[in-house]
Amino acid sequence: MIYNKLGKSDLNVSQLSLGCMSLGTDVKEAQKIIDLATHKGINYLDTADLYDQGMNEEIVGKVIKDKRKDIILATKVGNHLKEDGSWYWDPSKAYIKEQVKNSLRKLQTDYIDLYQLHGGTIEDPIDETIEAFEDLVREGIIRYYGISSIRPNVIKEYVNKSNIISVMMQYSIFDRRPEEEVLSLLKRNEISVVTRGTLAKGMLSSQASSIIENKAKSGYLDHSQSDLYNDVNQLGHLLEEGQTLNGLAIAYVLAEDPVASVVAGASSTEQLSDNLNAxxxxxxxxxxxxxxxxxxxxxxTQHR
Incomplete structure (x- = not known):
């Protein structure tokens, strides 16, 4: 496993991370997946207070309790859960500073390595949000903070005003939008990217054809269904012996300098093994x- 420094921090994260959203609610199965991940050198786990209405943090907390010191733990905040299971966007300082206490309790830890804003718009009280994160750093509750966003204007605001060390964003062969105006900006400012959606919902995997047929009838982003079929076929011609489409998908994003890690979910040990092989x-x-x-x-275009 190769490890990359996350921004200007002292966090060195594995090139492949475990996105915990797909773990499900069975603690024993989650234990198997996380144990395999850490055994294979994955040290970065990404969750959020919203996943499974908070249960995901609880499960991750139980599983990693005895290995916490070896884990770089990331979670997210900003989606204000209501008792009925719905939520609304709330990037206020008051909510962030209150909600972090709930995340710490569920995760069974007294600090979070990377606390991320789970979205954001240009209309947010960005200065207030930054103040909340900076307070938490000074208080030793979080080590560093970042944002999870694909909105260039929002990203630029945080680059200019804050001490974020990372931006989590959707980035893949089928979603090359970050290359135009975001990746170079982050590279210049020594801010890392952690990617999500790198396998494009499985359309960049061994199941590509069936997924495109069944789940991409109206296309994907600006790619039509016929574009996707054609693209997968052409990408297949680039592969050499021992190489796979998901391997190419992961290698493609890691080839960009700001990208420190690919956050990939796994709902089984078999799926995790496929990602590790890739x-x-x-x-x-x-x-x-x-x-x-x-x-x-x-x-x-629209994401501003």
């Missing part, structure tokens, strides 16, 4: 360059 594959720079030539790049 990570172990090596691709030539020429293959990555050909991907850029083959797949269309779009810009962010």
């Amino acid at each position: 990570l172990s594959q090596r691709f030539e720079s020429e293959q990555i360059s050909k991907v850029k030539q083959l797949i269309k790049q779009y810009n962010y």
